[in-house]
Amino acid sequence: MRVLLLVLQVLIMCWSLVAAANDSDWQLYKQTATVKVHFRQLDKARLEINAELQTQSKLGAFMHLLNDTPAITNWVDGAERAQVIAQVNPHSHVVHSYFSGFWPVSPRDMITQSIWSQDEISGVLSIDIIDRGQDYPAQKGYVRMEQVSGRWQLTPLTEGGVLIQYQGQADPAGKLPHFIGNKAALKASFNTFKNLEHILSRYQEPYPGINEKN
Template identity: 30%
Template sequence: MITNKPRMMQSNRTGIFKRLLINTMLLMLCPMFAIAQQSDTQEWRVVKSKWGIEIATRPHANGYKYVRAKTKVHGSQTDFVKLLDNIEIGPDWIANCKKVELIASEGQSVRVVHTYFKAPWPVKDRDMVTRSNTVIDEHTGDITITVVDYGQNVAAADKHVRMEAVHGTWSLRTLAENEYELMYEGYGEPAGKIPLWLANQILVSSTFDTFVGIKKQLNLVSP
């Protein structure tokens, strides 16, 4: 019995050390979970409202911002889908867009698109690759387009920095006859060396300009 005591004491010390290690790791992780949860539950804050377009943001845990934009549009629900499908005029309404390329499509609803953006010197131009899925409610005609990052499947463009973690949702909801609410909620990281404040500032301005471009294409605004 006496000869087993050192082993028992060593085993106890090992068990205590493991428990302390686990508890320490949990204590270290708790603030991280709290920050993530806080950013997910924070309310949207309206940062711009003009020409019937409202832009709101809320913080991500890493300092970047989620963005939400919404406006009212009139006409046919399919007008917006046709606008998205016409990639040749993408630079006419997408802010800072140089070119849009259709890489692949699956039926009428799924598309993989490569979008190129110009940036002011000395910031490098950006590009992103996304996969979108369009769903049209057969009863209401409401449209939902889910966008996810697809950049890991396509080689980066020369002299461009690939944007990361891009995802979002477009929705077109019926308000009244021939009147709809167009909304976008999304997130993306510019990657590369751009200060957070500048990235978030560009996010707001480019989202607003894109919505102005949409309304111009639909002949709903003449700023």
């Protein structure tokens, strides 16, 4: 599975998916009827983001989308391109993701390893993200993001629905004013999830190894 992430790539991550995004330390950034984005400040450099989408989709559709690396610019806000640079095993890939800059923000890149698994009883699909940027040389013209970690979690709902949740964090690194970096990350997360809601309809096929529970 050629997981892009990043995600997110500019979409920035942490290890444990917190279901209670309405805890006192979480703040709502923006929401629609189907998309919600919350955030909290971990320290001066790192913002933690919790985004979710409830939609009609197969679990396998999300996996197929992540495999379609050339399509990253169609849904991941700010992404330039992504490349799978190593396949650890059928459930784990290492991906190099590139993100465009805007004044005064320089282009960023990150290298992450994704590991996916599915709970046999609940059908919940999880994709953990590990930072591998320190294992590869820096790219000229890009600032390497640091301390990237996170998780995607897809929970089957009734009648073909699925709850897609993403929580993560990263240090954008470089000389970047925190208020600019935070604003850009939140905007990118919200736009990415709105794009995700629409693009998934193109990938509604079963995925090998994924059990559709609804």
